[in-house]
Amino acid sequence: MFATVKTALLTGAAVLAAVPAFAEEVNVYSNRQPELLQPLLDAFTEETGIDVNMAYLSQGLVERLQAEGDRTPADLVFTVDISRLDAVVDAGLTQPLMSDYLKEHVPALYHDPEGQWWGLTTRARVVYASKDRVADSDITTYEDLADPKWKGRICTRSGTHEYMLALSAAMIAHHGEEYTKTWLQGLKGNLARKPEGNDRAQVKAIWAGQCDISLGNTYYMGQMLEDPEQIEWANSVRMLFPVFEGGGTHINISGVAMTKSAPNHDNAVKLIEFLASPKGQEIYAEANSEYPISPESKPSELVASWGTFTPDSLDLRELANLRDDALRITQEVDFDG
Template sequence: MKKLVAIFLGLTCLTAVAKDSGSNDKTVNVYSFRQSFLIEPLLQQFTDQTGIKTKVVFAKSGLIERIKREGKYSPADVVLTSNFSKLLQLKDEGLTQSFQSAEIDQSVPAHFRDENGHWVALTKRVRNIYASKAKIANPTNLTYEDLGSADFDGKICTRSGKHPYNIGLISSFIAHKGEAATEQWLRGVKANLARKPQGNDRAQVKAIKEGLCDVSLGNSYYFGKMLTNEDQKPWAEAVNIVFPNQNDRGVNINVSGAVVAKFAPHSENAKLLIAFLASEKAQQAYASLNMEYPVNPNVEPSELVASWGKFKEDTLPLTQIAQYRQAALRLVDKVKFDL
């Protein structure tokens, strides 16, 4: 028994040493909610530039639960998310560590970074309005507020009010207008729905094409995805992409982003990777591959995305908007938006 205990302790010590010594090796482990077609070319560029190899786990869901199960033995160094809600969840559940980087500070505006250094945004997408070319004559001056007016009775399609993209929009509405005004607006939008909330953002544009509704809410990059999809191109060609609230606060912005995992065994390499992803070189690749907007202000969007026009964006810090996410969820339930 004593020999077994000695062997066990020896192996434990070797494991600890291996984990510690690995903190400076040429590796970085990535857990990615983002699709491989987008991330793999960027990671290869990072390896070519730094010599640091990447090991990646791709998954649409379950990565946060996996990190929690792995605990302090998790190999995750960096987690790449596809939306802002995942960044918040990772931080709120204590799965991130604070980090500082002068390169990131220069590449990413302050309102797209956590004030305590727990997450960084890497790409932007607009929560825009899609408007029927056949039914909406002059959509350029539309606002989110308009969707709650009687003018749009029976004319709106949208996905679930509880989807992270819509919760982000509702949270920003609360941040700007207050909870009472947001509730009134949300009741108006619900009253104007042409059908029960369902499907994804592209399904709403398809519904406009089919004449079920006149306007919908949707993320901007889906417009590009539809335009470059032979089957879905007719849907996109049936609508105008509209950037709301251009005469006041600007359009609502959602983001993808990255964190350094709390128990990252290669934390310095993790910081280098995130700094690279925020750099001009990587941001240009992001822009062209997924038709999102670069978070780095020195990088222009792709030619297709740029053709949709320039717009004013809401610059309220995401950390401030995030404070109202629980209130937004309560309002969606209170007005029975999805029922």
């Protein structure tokens, strides 16, 4: 059974049974950490009286929806990374949703033209740099990361992780496959160690003196500053916002899509519109240390303190379409080897 956000949250390993039909509820499948969503869902329930039932599925979200078919109790899918959103759409598991309210509050760059998915927050993939060993002006572009001057000074997570693949896909979009292959070879040649761990583990490695720079999403800074063990790591680095040559800073999104069946369709629409509202945007962005999608909403004081940047204007769907090419090239150069 689903659990309301007022009680407990399901795990992906739990068996999800059909949900009894209540008048005022909406059911969510999410691979985002529950604690990142709960403040937002609580605020929605308080404002509307509609209960939100959430199942956390760390893996197998698409497979779960495929197995349940038209019987799925899920109305909405929450996920991160455009390729994961696109995978749900490509599997034929969503339905289009268009409303004047959503189009007004979500810029065209951050939603599917047919309304199959809607972005909620953005994050930039930036360079975490040692405050002691790297100057602000040392890195201005992602292309710089392949410069031999960084040999033995870079740490990163696996090149096959979705976040790294999205960056490589963007490099393909800007420069083509051959350039990207050479760039990945150069980046690999500059690594201080074999790719391992998550984005925060790379910052820890900088703090420990194992490398001087790493790649990471902006919101990890907020997470580290909230963890007593990791505050020292966070304070040892600064964030630099590189750009692509001829482009802007690489971004990705968290987003939502409505399932094809959506048994609580109208309530699901209300939740999505709340997510896009100034109030919903500010709650969601602050809880996640991310940037709000809506131009009407401001980032939290913490996020604003990191500085401003110009987002890359690439069509996010292009990143999703190039994901397989990015994976192939990453494996060809044996990036993780």
